[in-house]
Amino acid sequence: MTDISSSSFVRQDLLAERPAPIKTTGFIGLVRTRLFNSPTNILLTIVGALLLWFTVIPSVRFLIVDAVWSGQDRTACLAENAGFAVGACWPYIQAKLPQLIYGFYPEAERWRVDLTMLLAVVLLLPLLVPRLPAKGLNAGLFFVAFPVVAFFLLHGGGIKGFGLSWTAGLLQLFDESIIGAGQALLSLSKTSAIAPLLWVVGSLIVLVGTAISWLIFPLTWLRDYVQVMGQPVWADFGITAAIVSLIAFFLAGGIRTGGRALASSIAIFIAIAIVIKLMGLDRGGLPIVTTNLWGGLLVTLVVSVTGIVTSLPIGIALALGRRSTIPLIRIFSIAFIEFWRGVPLITVLFFATYMLPLFLPGNFTVDGLVRALIGIALFTGAYQAENVRGGLAAIPRGQGEAAAALGLSWWKTTSLIVLPQALRHVIPNLVNSFISLFKDTSLVSIVALFDLLGSLRASFSDPKWSTPSTAFTGFAFAGIIYFIFCFGMSRYSLFVERRLNAHRRS
Amino acid sequence: MSTEARKPPAQSALKIRRILGGKAGWNGVAVQFAFAAILGWIGYEIVSNARANLENQHIAAGFGFLRNNAGFDVNQTLIPYTGSDTFLRVFVVGLLNTLVVSVVGIVFATVIGFIVALCRLSPNWLLSRVGEIYVEVIRNLPVLFQILFWYLAVLAALPNPRQSISLFGIAFISNRGLVVPSPIGQSGLVPFLAMLVFGIVASLALRFHARRALFQEGRMIRIWPYVLGLLFGLPVATMLVFGLPFTFELPQLKGFNFAGGSRIIPEFVALTVALSSYTAAFIAEIVRAGILSVHKGQMEAGASLGLSRGATLRLIVVPQAMRVIVPPLTNQYLNLTKNSSLAVAIGYPDLVSVFAGTSLSQTGQAIEIIAMTMGIYLLISLLTSAVMSVYGWRVSRSLGA
Numbered sequence: 001m002t003d004i005s006s007s008s009f010v011r012q013d014l015l016a017e018r019p020a021p022i023k024t025t026g027f028i029g030l031v032r033t034r035l036f037n038s039p040t041n042i043l044l045t046i047v048g049a050l051l052l053w054f055t056v057i058p059s060v061r062f063l064i065v066d067a068v069w070s071g072q073d074r075t076a077c078l079a080e081n082a083g084f085a086v087g088a089c090w091p092y093i094q095a096k097l098p099q100l101i102y103g104f105y106p107e108a109e110r111w112r113v114d115l116t117m118l119l120a121v122v123l124l125l126p127l128l129v130p131r132l133p134a135k136g137l138n139a140g141l142f143f144v145a146f147p148v149v150a151f152f153l154l155h156g157g158g159i160k161g162f163g164l165s166w167t168a169g170l171l172q173l174f175d176e177s178i179i180g181a182g183q184a185l186l187s188l189s190k191t192s193a194i195a196p197l198l199w200v201v202g203s204l205i206v207l208v209g210t211a212i213s214w215l216i217f218p219l220t221w222l223r224d225y226v227q228v229m230g231q232p233v234w235a236d237f238g239i240t241a242a243i244v245s246l247i248a249f250f251l252a253g254g255i256r257t258g259g260r261a262l263a264s265s266i267a268i269f270i271a272i273a274i275v276i277k278l279m280g281l282d283r284g285g286l287p288i289v290t291t292n293l294w295g296g297l298l299v300t301l302v303v304s305v306t307g308i309v310t311s312l313p314i315g316i317a318l319a320l321g322r323r324s325t326i327p328l329i330r331i332f333s334i335a336f337i338e339f340w341r342g343v344p345l346i347t348v349l350f351f352a353t354y355m356l357p358l359f360l361p362g363n364f365t366v367d368g369l370v371r372a373l374i375g376i377a378l379f380t381g382a383y384q385a386e387n388v389r390g391g392l393a394a395i396p397r398g399q400g401e402a403a404a405a406l407g408l409s410w411w412k413t414t415s416l417i418v419l420p421q422a423l424r425h426v427i428p429n430l431v432n433s434f435i436s437l438f439k440d441t442s443l444v445s446i447v448a449l450f451d452l453l454g455s456l457r458a459s460f461s462d463p464k465w466s467t468p469s470t471a472f473t474g475f476a477f478a479g480i481i482y483f484i485f486c487f488g489m490s491r492y493s494l495f496v497e498r499r500l501n502a503h504r505r506s
Numbered sequence: 507m508s509t510e511a512r513k514p515p516a517q518s519a520l521k522i523r524r525i526l527g528g529k530a531g532w533n534g535v536a537v538q539f540a541f542a543a544i545l546g547w548i549g550y551e552i553v554s555n556a557r558a559n560l561e562n563q564h565i566a567a568g569f570g571f572l573r574n575n576a577g578f579d580v581n582q583t584l585i586p587y588t589g590s591d592t593f594l595r596v597f598v599v600g601l602l603n604t605l606v607v608s609v610v611g612i613v614f615a616t617v618i619g620f621i622v623a624l625c626r627l628s629p630n631w632l633l634s635r636v637g638e639i640y641v642e643v644i645r646n647l648p649v650l651f652q653i654l655f656w657y658l659a660v661l662a663a664l665p666n667p668r669q670s671i672s673l674f675g676i677a678f679i680s681n682r683g684l685v686v687p688s689p690i691g692q693s694g695l696v697p698f699l700a701m702l703v704f705g706i707v708a709s710l711a712l713r714f715h716a717r718r719a720l721f722q723e724g725r726m727i728r729i730w731p732y733v734l735g736l737l738f739g740l741p742v743a744t745m746l747v748f749g750l751p752f753t754f755e756l757p758q759l760k761g762f763n764f765a766g767g768s769r770i771i772p773e774f775v776a777l778t779v780a781l782s783s784y785t786a787a788f789i790a791e792i793v794r795a796g797i798l799s800v801h802k803g804q805m806e807a808g809a810s811l812g813l814s815r816g817a818t819l820r821l822i823v824v825p826q827a828m829r830v831i832v833p834p835l836t837n838q839y840l841n842l843t844k845n846s847s848l849a850v851a852i853g854y855p856d857l858v859s860v861f862a863g864t865s866l867s868q869t870g871q872a873i874e875i876i877a878m879t880m881g882i883y884l885l886i887s888l889l890t891s892a893v894m895s896v897y898g899w900r901v902s903r904s905l906g907a
Contacts, residue, residue: 328542343883344844359552410713
């Protein structure tokens with residue numbers, strides 16, 4: 001044991017404390033490291049601060065500090081009456097709020113709009129929260145049942161028949177068109193150079209048409225029989241329910257395994273019956289409000305929700321068609337997608353408004369709103385097709401091959417294995433498309449529909465409220481509404497994206 | 507006895523099946539025929555209905571109306587046009603107006619977009635937040651909303667020409683539009699332009715030569731003093747010899763409006779401002795994503811080779827980022843061109859406004875006019891995507907080499 005002091009060097013006194021390291025966290029740290037750490041950065045900070053100063057301060061002054069909050073007409077919002085430079089003229093928004101939300105929807109019927117919006121929110125919210133169960137049922141309700149209910153709520157009116165009458169009517173229309181085409185060919189064959197060929201083809205088509213008319217005769221007979229009964233809707237409903245339930249029962253495997261299908265089919269029909277009874281659809285339903293009275297936020301939401309609901313199936317069909325191995329279908333899908341993606345939406349709306357009525361039979365008029373909806377559905381469908389195609393391409397080949405090894409058919413492989421995975425992959429892209437769709441709905445104001453922007457523009461021309469700040473106030477209000485919807489959707493898409501990529505995060 | 511390999515059986519049936527039905531076989535043939543029948547039926551219905559409807563409305567189908575007199579005026583024309591010109595001329599006028607607003611919009615959108623992207627990437631916290639706010643606010647508002655905002659709120663709130671806002675006494679902004687000096691050619695214009703063109707060509711040749719020397723022989727040639735001299739010195743020298751190439755006619759307030767100078771209509775200003783600021787938000791995101799997509803190891807590798815920061819960015823980072831940036835960037839340019847059709851909302855005389863709007867309501871030739879309008883947009887976008895696929899092919903080739 002040597003004495004400790006005999007070793008060569010041992011420090012006897014304590015070291016002085018070193019100064020604490022420069023703080024790089026918290027607000028002070030932020031200021032030090034990201035704002036004022038070099039001359040260039042100080043300059044940039046000043047530039048940024050000036051930019052904010054000249055945009056944020058005037059906006060706040062306009063919206064809140066200098067705003068006029070109450071009044072009856074324009075005089076309240078004039079600088080000489082208010083005594084200061086007037087900012088936003090909020091009484092103008094208060095006065096125009098019903099027009100901006102409902103358009104010219106009759107005042108007594110506005111509860112229907114409120115109820116529809118409430119239904120939409122109640123159905124949509126659980127769909128958006130990933131943790132909640134029963135996504136399939138919820139999606140079915142929102143994408144299939146809700147649009148139908150919303151139509152009868154917003155538009156009103158009742159039904160005169162049910163599935164049986166509709167199927168019979170549709171088939172009859174189709175059959176008449178086939179026979180008409182055949183007869184046109186036959187009449188053409190009297191003058192044409194290739195008369196025999198035309199005659200053969202024409203009589204073949206007429207023959208097919210006649211055969212179809214014999215085939216659907218039982219259906220049409222049943223329909224005519226039902227229509228003269230006391231309760232045509234309910235009789236029709238009962239027959240449709242029975243037929244569909246039986247078909248579901250046998251398709252699902254008969255007595256051995258078909259019980260479930262039968263039960264769910266009956267449950268669905270009972271639900272439909274309750275809806276019909278509640279809304280009185282069999283007795284004429286609610287009073288009809290024609291779509292030229294709709295307007296404001298209502299039209300914006302109707303157009304965007306319909307676009308969302310209809311564009312997805314169109315997009316999936318086109319995406320599958322584009323990947324199909326059958327040449328004609330693939331070529332058609334590619335041409336269709338590239339065509340709609342290559343033209344501006346406004347020309348599509350012009351097409352739907354001016355050209356589409358020419359393509360339909362003369363006795364067949366389509367509502368202005370429906371025309372715009374058709375145009376938007378086709379346009380957005382093409383964009384969704386490209387999104388879905390991206391998802392399909394991301395699914396490894398092995399998935400499809402494994403399904404084939406299990407003996408699944410193409411339909412089962414696609415609907416049970418490939419599509420669910422593909423769609424989950426592209427949810428963020430789909431939501432981004434929905435955002436641009438929501439923004440693009442403002443274009444319908446150009447083809448004489450009064451959506452939020454159109455109603456806003458119409459309200460500017462009211463002399464009762466014409467002040468220097470009216471336009472700015474109106475744009476501020478509409479801008480806030482648009483921003484809330486779009487920003488909300490984009491945040492949701494980011495949230496889903498993070499959730500999907502959870503395994504990739506380090 | 508040698509056994510020869512048997513010939514494979516004739517596969518004519520297989521080949522026919524392949525031609526008719528693709529990979530899907532006989533099923534494919536059946537589906538194709540059914541599909542063709544349905545398409546044919548729909549086509550027949552459309553043609554027969556359209557013919558009947560046109561007959562009812564007493565409209566003659568065909569493109570003969572293009573030779574008729576239009577009889578309306580257009581308030582901005584790049585080529586001479588009067589009301590007595592034909593509808594075909596209206597089509598060209600509208601198309602040129604669309605192209606001019608698109609090109610100007612694209613230039614501004616690119617500049618603003620790159621600036622905002624640099625702001626967002628800047629290490630300065632405040633500036634990057636400002637860039638983020640810009641992108642979020644602009645992206646989440648409809649472009650039509652922004653066009654109407656600039657046109658109905660901002661430009662309408664400007665004073666009338668008598669109290670117009672003067673920019674250094676040269677240009678004037680009022681609610682009648684933007685008045686700028688118009689250039690008038692002088693005698694020195696031709697030699698000036700000739701020298702300018704010569705300077706540009708010579709500089710390009712010099713650069714080509716320098717790069718060849720660098721890549722093939724490893725010689726560095728300093729060319730920038732010569733380029734500077736060719737691009738600026740030569741034209742200035744010509745100006746001194748031959749006199750000024752052009753003078754500017756300054757606008758002057760006379761009565762209630764401006765005389766002299768050239769007027770840019772307010773619709774054009776509103777449309778350009780709205781379209782370029784809207785597209786700039788998307789371009790900023792694309793540029794930012796492109797620059798972030800280059801691995802930071804590239805920057806470090808450049809530094810370890812002794813390159814300066816600027817040289818690393820110019821030679822290493824930007825070329826790799828451009829590969830990611832260019833395809834979506836062209837997409838945005840295309841979007842801007844398509845969005846310029848929203849001019850119809852504020853009455854800027856673009857293709858949709860004067861042709862699919864005014865001409866359509868005057869002639870009623872819906873099918874022909876809308877088909878022509880859609881066709882020209884389709885042509886523009888197909889041409890662009892063709893150029894882009896050539897670009898993509900070149901990039902993938904240079905990557906593979």
